[in-house]
Amino acid sequence: MAKSKSFHHGDLKRALMRAALEILDEDDVAGVTIRAVAKRAGVSHAAPANHFPDRRALLTTLAAEQFEWIFDAIQAGSSRDDLMPIDRIAVLFDVFLQFGLEHPYRYQLLWRYDLIDHDADILREPADRVYDFLTGEIGKIICRKTVDPDTVAVAIWSMMHGYLDLRMTGMFEDRQDIISGKPRAQAILSIISDYLEGLRAAP
Amino acid sequence: MAKSKSFHHGDLKRALMRAALEILDEDDVAGVTIRAVAKRAGVSHAAPANHFPDRRALLTTLAAEQFEWIFDAIQAGSSRDDLMPIDRIAVLFDVFLQFGLEHPYRYQLLWRYDLIDHDADILREPADRVYDFLTGEIGKIICRKTVDPDTVAVAIWSMMHGYLDLRMTGMFEDRQDIISGKPRAQAILSIISDYLEGLRAAP
Structure with missing residues (x-):
């Protein structure tokens, strides 16, 4: 089972946003990519697609x-x-x-x-x-x-x-x-x- | 004779600054490098060194x-x-x-x-x-x-x-x-x- 499946509806989005904010604070906006955010949240890089095209x-x-x-x-x-x-x-x-x-x-x-x-x-x-x-x-x-x-x-x-x-x-x-x-x-x-x-x- | 030799004292600096300003207006500061400025001014890339380390x-x-x-x-x-x-x-x-x-x-x-x-x-x-x-x-x-x-x-x-x-x-x-x-x-x-x-x- 993919790791992202373990999130309830809404939880994944919150986890992604939390990860995005952490990266923003550390690296400025340059570091905030879909891939980096997925990695930080511990999900596959395809997982954010439902929330963020x-x-x-x-x-x-x-x-x-x-x-x-x-x-x-x-x-x-x-x-x-x-x-x-x-x-x-x-x-x-x-x-x-x-x-x-x-x-x-x-x-x-x-x-x-x-x-x-x-x-x-x-x-x-x-x-x-x-x-x-x-x-x-x-x-x-x-x-x-x-x-x-x-x-x-x-x-x-x-x-x-x-x-x-x-x-x-x-x-x-x-x-x-x-x-x-x-x-x-x-x-x-x-x-x-x-x-x-x-x-x-x-x- | 290197092309830069043809400049009088001061002329090269002015030519370099003119070139730098042109590139700035076109490309923003990202484009303004010593090499790009020398190229635009038509001198060797070593020529600016006297004026700009x-x-x-x-x-x-x-x-x-x-x-x-x-x-x-x-x-x-x-x-x-x-x-x-x-x-x-x-x-x-x-x-x-x-x-x-x-x-x-x-x-x-x-x-x-x-x-x-x-x-x-x-x-x-x-x-x-x-x-x-x-x-x-x-x-x-x-x-x-x-x-x-x-x-x-x-x-x-x-x-x-x-x-x-x-x-x-x-x-x-x-x-x-x-x-x-x-x-x-x-x-x-x-x-x-x-x-x-x-x-x-x-x-």
Whole structure:
């Protein structure tokens, strides 16, 4: 009996995804192939075919799971009733930052549109949930409208992504802001807060 | 007589850099090797050795030239006496954006610290000139200090880089801001302006 037969329905997929994530964390996306994942999960290299027709499908599912994790973490961190929209945006910012700094290869995979299918429902849905969370909170804040909430969301997302990417390349180091004494990432978040507060203020 | 002998001092280096830039634009950095550059310049593969001991030195010089070009473009665009600091920051933002969108492979090379030597004087000096321009203009604006000018510079640089990088991956498309009617990049720049104006205002 082939080893893969010993898996219950669903178990094999979970085992494959766990193996894929382990390899991603060790070797970056280059190491994550159907064959390597099957080997790590201890099944034949034909076994994954039912779940993942090709590497692109595997990587897309892997990226989708990361977005789901990110969204769940944002939800969990922002569920308290007394949080203001700006606090909820701070949670999103913080979740991305920690996720990216702790798991750079997972973070980088999210933007590898050359390797993943960003139109696939499985990926688009959790990614849209994160983006909609951000635009939703921005929409609650903006009173004095000089730009639309999408532009503000794109600006915040760009800042978050750019800071993370330049931390990963080594261009930016982890410094403290001299005036506030905060770690730089938190000081950047306070810039976003100040800007959004300014939008709320009467013209 | 070897073909490389026909170059005057300096001419060979210029010819090699021109060849390297052509290959970069066509093939991304992967194609830019000492051998490929020598071949494109029509010299023996040993000829570049006087100027570039290895590929890292070649790529570092190539990146340094891009930063020099960027700084010159910023200088040229911001030399008018009647420009305010925020206008000069807008010039920097615009130069980077156009440079990145028109020459994505050149832009990406700037952050390939795995392939270039970001501590080399030849690269650090023009990169620092650009960064110092940004912090200098921010320093002229900031009156109400809640964060230091470096944090504001890192935030603006992050936003610029993140937007460009996510445009390149395909995550962001070139849209118009609905309220202002501006292209999104210009609307993002207006967010930076609004924030900086807020810092100038009395508390």
